[in-house]
Amino acid sequence: MDPVIVVGAGPVGLTLALALARQDVPCVVLDEGPGTDEPRPARTVVLREDTAALMERLTGVRLTQLGCRWAGWRSMRRRQVISEVAFGDGAAAPPLHIPQHVLTGALRSALAGERHVEVAAESRLDSLEQEPSGVTAHTRGPKGTWWRGSYLVGCDGPRSTVRKLQDIRFPGRTAVERHAVAVLRTELPWENEALLHRLPPWRSSGPSAGEIAARPLPDGLWRLDWLLPPGKDLVTPEMLLARIRETLAGWTNGTTPPYDLLDTGVHTVHHRLARRWRADRVFLAGDAAHLLGALGTHGLDEGLRDADNLAWKLALAWHHGPREALLDSYQAERRAAVAARLRAADQALPIVRGGGGLRSYVPGSARNHEILLMDGHLGRGALGAPGAYGDSPLAPGRLEGEVAVDTPPGAQVADVRVTAEDGTFVQLRERLGRGALLVVLIAPGTAVWERRHWMSAGIMPRLAAAVAALPHRAELLVAESYPGAPAHSVLLVRPDGHLVTALSGVRPADLYAATEAALGGPAAEGAEARGGAEARAGAEARAGAEAEAGAVSG
Structure with a gap:
């Protein structure tokens, strides 16, 4: 079968490949x-817990060696500290701040050892054609030629050629926010702590008073962002230098500390969302499909989630034949998640940026604004938290044995420690991205027993038989506990780490039905088409022939 063609070698395209x-x-x-x-030191990215884990899993590199995890976060308004967050010691995982070229370098290094991937440099797409059996693309440049693929994914940025060739509209708003950016080496009073300072006292009042974000990078570097007033006023070098000196002096009691300026730029935030993310065998991902980033949010996170969502679905289609419902679910899930993020930002913008009027006199309003901004910067709440796929077309219907846990169906699972089939202890997220579903049994006490004892005890034989009968490859894992999960409950997890369902005990028919739903329904043809009710009944019979259900002793 022909390879998948990925157009664009930015972080999203390299991650997908x-x-x-x-x-x-x-x-x-x-x-x-x-x-x-x-x-380009001024072009940096902030990765949340889930996307940083995805990058580390794919590259095999500890990103803390390449980027900077924040020790804390503080929000200030004029001279007052509004809120502070300290990371570590069991608190939420800190964001990771890393130069984008360093991240893409790690991805390119990992790809260099992949026999399944060919990177064609100096190859600019200029045409593509689709047929029922595949896609043909033509590139121009020194190595211009024709390429044949099974599918094609446009990860080619805001001006996506793929999107234009497929005549897909890209509506939205331009220049929602503009920021002047500088990266410099200096010492600030907050070591490894990120800062958002609104209405600093050394700035005059009015629309130009703005806000400043300071985010640490490795090797004593800081990225500073100044929110610019609306309009298209030119950001001159003289104006930027004046802001640097003024800001550093304001933060260090009136004396500008020594600094080395490494890079500058202007970052303009647009909000756009492609009408369609799939056109038969062509898909869009990353900035080709959406643009967002106001109020501290970062669009690359969403682009990496696009790649994670699409990869396992394309892999299943490539190996086993297309399931249209499964491929369609990429647009249904990811577009809805990004649209919700854009709606939340559009609703918050007039509240946070409006200023003046009666709103400024409402008690607590300033603090509420800071909370909204903090959510965007830290990846929390409606502005920043990873999207859940609760309304996904892949969600199973009501199951008789369904049980509630702290993770709702469609949301990302917690990264608990599990025991793998070979008896090793690993983190749950380390088993993601391999194309297999994960079946996790919650069995308190198993950690103190050797695997050979509990694998043949209690409900394990029956569960193992049910897992073996599923219509898709699945890995059986065991966890001592999971947030909100009763003992002996069973979690079914997708290859991208989203929960399909949680079941009370071993229920082969429910497990089979949930798996079928997560794969887009029964296969349309071939041996898999015979799955259906016959296979579900077979799974129940085979599992029932094993040891009767019981508690796993601990």
Whole structure:
């Protein structure tokens, strides 16, 4: 079968190619650049807990060696500290701040050892054609040629050629926010702590008073962002230098500390959402499908989640034949999640940025504004938290044995420690992205027993038989506990880490039905088409022939 063609070699395109390669799907990455990335210190990305874990899983690199995890966060208004957050010691995982060229470099290094991936440098897409059996793409440049693929994914940024060739509209708003950016080496009073300072006292009142964000990077570097007033006023070097000196002096008691300026830029935030993310065998991901980033949020997080969501579905289609409902679910799930994020930002913008009038005299309003902004910067709440797929077309219907846990169906599972089939202890997220579903038994006490004892005890034989009878490859894991989960409950988890369902005990028929739903319904043809009710009945019979259900002793 022909490879998957990935157009664009930014973080999203490289992530998708690497995720597909990990599932034995060959890929061609069309890179219009020279195959390397220009170092731009002012172009950085902030990764939340889930996307940082995805990058580490795919690259095999501890990103804390390449980026900076924040020790804390503080919000200030004029001279007052409104809120503070300290990370570590059991608190929420801190965001990871890393230069984008460093991240893409780690992805390129990981791809260099992948036999399933070919990166074609200096290959700019200029046409593509679709047929029922595949996609043909043409590139121009020194190595211009025709490429044949099974599917094609446009990860080629805001001006996506793929989107334009498929005549997909990209409505939205331009220049929602503008920021002047500088990266410099200096010492600030908050070591490794990120800061958002609104209405600093050394700035005059009015629309130009703005806000300043300071985010630490490795090696004593800081990225500073100044919110610019509405309009298209030119950001001159003189104006930017004046703001740097003024800001550093304001934070260090009136004396500007020594600093080395490494890079500058202007970051303009647009809010746009493509009408369609799938056109037969062509898909959009990342900035080609959506643009967002106001109020501290970061669009790359969503682009990486696009790649994670699409990879396992394309891999299943490539290996076993297309399930249209499964492929359609990519747009249904991811577009809805990004649309919700954009709606939340659009609703918050007039509240946070409006200023003046009666709103400024409402008690507590300033603190509420800071909470909204903090959610965006830290990846929390409606502005920043990872989207859940509660209304996904892949969600199973009501199951008789369903039980509630702290993770609602469609949301990302907690990263608990589990015991793998070979007896090793690993984190749950380490088993994601391999194309297999995960079945997790919650069995208190198993950690103190050798695997050979509890694998043949209690409900384990019956559960193992039910897992073996599923219509798709699944890995059986055991956890001592899971937030909100009763003992002996069973979790079914998708390859991208989203919960399908939680069941009370071993219920082979429910487990089979939930698996079928998560795969987009019964396969349309071939041996898998015979799955249906016959296979569900067989799973129940085989599991019932094993040991009777009982508690796993501890």
